[in-house]
Amino acid sequence: MTNNLAESFNNWIKPHKFMNLDDFMDKLRQMLISKWNKRTKIGKELQGLILPHIIKELNEQSREVNLEVEECSEEVAEVTAMGGSRFWFIVNLQERTCSCRQWQVSGIPCKHALAFITSLSDAPIENYIDLYYSIEKFRVAYSQLVPAMPDKSQWPKSNHEFFMHPPLLTPVAGRPKIERHKGTGDKKKRKGQHQCPICMDYGHHWYNCKRGRPDDIEAMKAIR
Numbered sequence: 468m469t470n471n472l473a474e475s476f477n478n479w480i481k482p483h484k485f486m487n488l489d490d491f492m493d494k495l496r497q498m499l500i501s502k503w504n505k506r507t508k509i510g511k512e513l514q515g516l517i518l519p520h521i522i523k524e525l526n527e528q529s530r531e532v533n534l535e536v537e538e539c540s541e542e543v544a545e546v547t548a549m550g551g552s553r554f555w556f557i558v559n560l561q562e563r564t565c566s567c568r569q570w571q572v573s574g575i576p577c578k579h580a581l582a583f584i585t586s587l588s589d590a591p592i593e594n595y596i597d598l599y600y601s602i603e604k605f606r607v608a609y610s611q612l613v614p615a616m617p618d619k620s621q622w623p624k625s626n627h628e629f630f631m632h633p634p635l636l637t638p639v640a641g642r643p644k645i646e647r648h649k650g651t652g653d654k655k656k657r658k659g660q661h662q663c664p665i666c667m668d669y670g671h672h673w674y675n676c677k678r679g680r681p682d683d684i685e686a687m688k689a690i691r
Contacts, residue, residue, distance in 0.1 A: 500613045510606040517593040521600045525592050534582040546579040554686055558583045563595060574599050
């Protein structure tokens with residue numbers, strides 16, 4: 468599994484990977500207890516509907532929005548770049564959709580939706596954020612208790628009438644590796660070179676792209 472969550476977790480436990488398996492699992496349990504308890508206390512102190520860092524991020528984005536809004540109704544509008552452009556996006560507040568599709572994927576209003584929402588006088592931003600980011604969901608996620616356990620010396624002794632010896636390790640030259648082994652599907656980044664999001668080639672920026680279609684470049688300008 469190679470996603471942001473797995474990478475963050477792997478980096479979190481990396482300093483303890485040298486431990487024996489049972490000690491490592493017990494250390495991991497203690498780390499989870501500490502993290503869980505901290506999040507539980509934070510959840511009890513939070514107030515409002517949506518998590519504060521989400522609201523803060525959207526408020527900062529709304530101050531930098533430079534888009535024109537043409538209202539079709541109180542729920543639907545066309546949003547385009549300031550100064551006019553032949554590329555525009557359709558925002559529907561009732562269905563919580565935008566034709567750029569970012570709002571539907573993340574559950575958080577995109578910059579086109581933000582431009583429409585902030586142009587209205589009585590439309591709080593938190594009313595258009597998916598409840599996945601609500602404080603109540605945060606509290607529910609950490610409402611259960613991670614059970615405490617005694618140390619290894621107090622664990623019950625099992626008798627299976629045999630003893631399992633640790634595996635015989637063959638010493639190898641060099642330092643032991645602590646980084647995970649990269650999979651064949653992992654993309655190798657070229658150091659020092661920028662990747663163009665239009666043609667996916669290296670060595671140039673999207674606004675200087677010679678291989679991409681002009682429509683894609685214009686759409687990128689409208690989005691950014």
